[in-house]
Amino acid sequence: MSKLSYKVSYYALYAMFAIILIVLGLFYLGGDAQGADVIAGVDPEMWQPANTNALLMLIYGLFGLAVAATVVAAVFQFGAALKDNPKAAIKSFMGLILLAVLLIITYNMGSDAAVTMGGGTVYDNKVMLKVTDMFLYSTYALLIVAAIGTLLNLIGVFKQK
Numbered sequence: 001m002s003k004l005s006y007k008v009s010y011y012a013l014y015a016m017f018a019i020i021l022i023v024l025g026l027f028y029l030g031g032d033a034q035g036a037d038v039i040a041g042v043d044p045e046m047w048q049p050a051n052t053n054a055l056l057m058l059i060y061g062l063f064g065l066a067v068a069a070t071v072v073a074a075v076f077q078f079g080a081a082l083k084d085n086p087k088a089a090i091k092s093f094m095g096l097i098l099l100a101v102l103l104i105i106t107y108n109m110g111s112d113a114a115v116t117m118g119g120g121t122v123y124d125n126k127v128m129l130k131v132t133d134m135f136l137y138s139t140y141a142l143l144i145v146a147a148i149g150t151l152l153n154l155i156g157v158f159k160q161k
Contacts, residue, residue: 016062023058026051106137 033039033048042048049055081089110133112126123129 020058023051023054027055102138102141103134106141107131107134109137110134
């Protein structure tokens with residue numbers, strides 16, 4: 001229990017809990033938005049919390065931290081596996097390569113046609129339109145792969161009985 005990594009993660013976890021609780025307290029108990037923080041065009045009867053931006057920045061920061069920690073851990077794990085068993089390490093790297101290939105294919109499948117939104121506003125950012133389609137098509141493809149994998153696993157379980 002006295003390992004340095006355990007102590008660091010232990011204190012980091014409780015520091016993040018404290019920060020989250022403070023920001024949530026500011027959000028829920030901080031009162032109404034005033035001045036430039038009030039969103040124009042919103043029904044004045046609706047509550048607009050004063051610290052919405054702080055909560056959003058916390059969420060973005062925690063998401064970025066989670067992505068960075070995942071990437072760093074994956075790189076270190078790949079490096080350790082490459083030392084011990086290079087063939088298995090390269091085999092595990094194939095999943096990442098296949099995901100990158102899927103994202104490239106689905107990006108090229110995406111449409112960049114302008115979209116007319118409510119109120120007649122036209123959205124024509126071609127890159128973001130293709131990225132949106134990429135994420136949708138990739139999600140569909142991965143859901144299909146997961147369903148097929150689940151069915152194959154169930155078939156294998158029933159064959160063993």
